[in-house]
Amino acid sequence: MSSISDDIFEQRRLKMVKEQIVKRGVTDNAVIQTMSKLPRHLFVPERFIDDAYEDGPLSIGEGQTISQPYVVASMTSHLLLSNDSRVLEIGTGSGYQTAILAEIAKAVYTIERIAELLPKAERMFELLGYDNIFTKHADGSSGWPEAAPFDAIIVTAAAKDIPEILTLQLKAEGIMIIPLERDAIDKQELVKVKKSADGLKQETLYPVRFVPLLRDTEN
Numbered sequence: 642m643s644s645i646s647d648d649i650f651e652q653r654r655l656k657m658v659k660e661q662i663v664k665r666g667v668t669d670n671a672v673i674q675t676m677s678k679l680p681r682h683l684f685v686p687e688r689f690i691d692d693a694y695e696d697g698p699l700s701i702g703e704g705q706t707i708s709q710p711y712v713v714a715s716m717t718s719h720l721l722l723s724n725d726s727r728v729l730e731i732g733t734g735s736g737y738q739t740a741i742l743a744e745i746a747k748a749v750y751t752i753e754r755i756a757e758l759l760p761k762a763e764r765m766f767e768l769l770g771y772d773n774i775f776t777k778h779a780d781g782s783s784g785w786p787e788a789a790p791f792d793a794i795i796v797t798a799a800a801k802d803i804p805e806i807l808t809l810q811l812k813a814e815g816i817m818i819i820p821l822e823r824d825a826i827d828k829q830e831l832v833k834v835k836k837s838a839d840g841l842k843q844e845t846l847y848p849v850r851f852v853p854l855l856r857d858t859e860n
């Protein structure tokens with residue numbers, strides 16, 4: 642890639658961070674720094690490379706999407722990660738969210754249910770040199786018991802309810818961010834779950850639109 646095209650993407654990336662993320666209230670410095678440097682255009686299908694820094698989700702094939710940049714920033718900042726955190730991600734997809742987590746946290750365990758999507762994400766992790774990302778092809782609703790407990794869990798597909806198995810794999814004081822389907826047709830909300838001494842505390846954040854969490858490993 643020429644330095645001129647790199648420069649175009651850097652300008653677009655910084656504009657994305659300023660206008661879509663900082664302007665909408667994300668203040669987490671690690672998230673802002675990471676999203677300012679991570680090449681999102683490498684995680685989208687080539688035909689969408691020109692749209693990589695636009696304000697919305699994009700199709701990545703297999704009926705799935707790479708999440709909107711603002712949603713990635715907001716979800717990540719709600720996890721309150723440190724460089725000591727071990728994170729579980731359900732729904733690797735393009736791997737963009739995974740890479741953001743890997744830049745900020747100590748280790749990321751990511752599960753993808755659609756086998757066809759994993760190789761491309763894994764190639765990106767290798768290309769960008771991450772040695773703290775662990776991938777698995779499975780139904781993420783069962784979590785990753787061998788690697789549990791986690792400081793944080795992020796689910797990037799919409800569930801009907803909070804999977805209890807996942808809450809069991811969360812450390813005391815751990816945080817889970819998950820989009821939940823609500824009763825009204827087509828309604829989803831992003832929910833933050835915090836594990837504390839008196840149980841699970843839920844906080845509804847804002848309406849979102851995610852692909853549904855798939856429940857089997859047929860594919």
Ligand code: SAH
Binds near residue numbers: 779781
């Ligand atoms: N965070 C990713 C993907 C978002 S789309 C990105 O921004 O690129 C949601 C992803 O979750 C899809 O790749 C979908 O295949 C995956 N998914 C859906 N149900 C799942 C399940 N039960 N277990 C693991 N992954 C699942």
